[in-house]
Amino acid sequence: MATVSMRGVRKSYGGALEVIQGIDMEIADGEFIVIVGPSGCGKSTLLRMVAGLEKITGGEIAIDSRVVNNLEPKDRDIAMVFQNYALYPHMSVYENMSYGLRIRGMSKTEIDERVKRAAGILEIGQYLDRKPRQLSGGQRQRVAMGRAIVREPKAFLFDEPLSNLDAKLRVQMRVEIKKLQRQLGVTSIYVTHDQVEAMTMADRLIVMNKGVAEQIGTPIEVYAAPSTLFVAGFIGSPAMNFLETRVSSDGRLAIDGAALSPKTGLDPGRAVTVGIRPEHLATGGGLDVQVELVELLGADTLVHGRLSDGKSLVVRLPGNQVPTAGDRLPVQAYDGAWHLFDTETGKRLGTA
């Protein structure tokens, strides 16, 4: 159990391009941090720098206030769970879990005790003699977790550990990993490209884009007040609607002609992108949506349509409201649900 600090962490692979462009983050003891972002944004690279599998080009990483930049992975006292599990194929489950402990020269009885305890927690006790290839994906995933747990490390590092599982198992394991982390109280850094995983598991999350941490905060903060256009579009499903507009002379926004004109304190003429989440729209008054496609999800209905000025808009309605394609649907927004972003810089300006 430990704190992890990243100070101006940078990474480049020799070329001019920086894969990680300066990340600052203080992770508290026992915190569950999720690094989320689209594929290729540098999540794995950042995690692997914490693990010691990748050299740190700039800045420093400290675990429990000890700078670990030049330490081998084994000396950092971390355990890692890989996307493809990376179990040793020729070793039994028991041997896989105990390998790291054997290398550290722990006594047989203590190894046995730890492996049995971890196997109990993960409910893989009856598979200890099996080889990885005789296990299902979900069981392999548990063994990989077990290998991390028995080490009793200062921090767990997960690199997309659930993306090789089917959807149902993914949801189940997501809950279990979170519970387990609570129970053990070990500081964890978890990488995923799946924003649902990020939202449900994280104490705090880092939303990354092209090697930059766009926002660091609790899931609710990130959802309620995304700090950039990128974060706003990435977090939340279905994604936020964006409408480009300008602030009119009276400081209001003209949305869909002037069908709606929420008040802002911004300078007239400024180019602004307005964001509105589909779930923050409801039927009645204001905007006039031409329905093009209706997706029935049971609990909800997703309506894809167009405003009269031709911009597309997604509206999320309760499952009992089912407009048909071709209908006109009057739509209004909750107060304060409009997110305002500077069109040029993508930075958050506030709500309206």
Add this chain to the structure above:
Amino acid sequence: MVENRPWLTAFSHLVVILGVLIIAFPVWMTFVASTHDASTMLRSPVPLLPGPYLIQNYKEILFQGYARTSGIPLTIALMNSMIMALGICIGKILISITAAFAIVYFRFPFRMAAFWAIFVTLMLPVEVRIVPTYGVVAGLGMINSYSGLIIPLIASATATFLFRQFFLSVPDELAEASRVDGAGPMRFFVDILLPMSRTTIAALFVIQFIYGWNQYLWPLLVTNHESFYTAVMVVARQATAVDATPSWNLIMAAAMLAMLPPVLVVVFMQRQFVRGLVETEK
């Protein structure tokens, strides 16, 4: 096959049986010849069924040798062959697996140059470099020694290449997981890579043992003392002995014995051998 076509099945069986007969017939004749006495084998027609001299012939060739040429017992030649074949085969595997490990898992200067240098030697069989090699071996005083028989043949580009390809197919995460677990490079090599290469090693063992056992030209050059002759050499020398009626029964007995070890290696290692060539267990 999904469909059941009896004529096709019968036909394919016929082809296979014919093939087996064609291949097996000379071996059968060799065996038959090794069980008669010398005079029977010089008469026509040659017998097609085994005779009563099996034990006597094999005893003679094994413990007294072929008197008309050298007269060293074949046991000595068989032992020489065994030492040479095992030496070449184990040496090749050890050297090539460590070379491949270095090339795949370490970043050192001229790594690719080293790889290509090894790769290029694929194109140079022993025969091409045999004269300079002989010069070196003679210069080092290794004529008539096991080291002289083994060491010049011990490098193997093929095996290095095979191991390299196998190591490249091992997921990087395995090496990383073992690093996080605290294993150093050699520990990873011994604990993870070696056991995973088991089937590849078995396949190479079979191929290289046979290669080593069947060496002819090199042992012929580098030995001139009977006590270092190999079984293959002895068989060849018997058949070409001048000024004498060949004792075909003894020559064939020696041939049968020289054939036996490679056959046994294949029989006993067949399963791993096939798995090593077709399966990629990861």
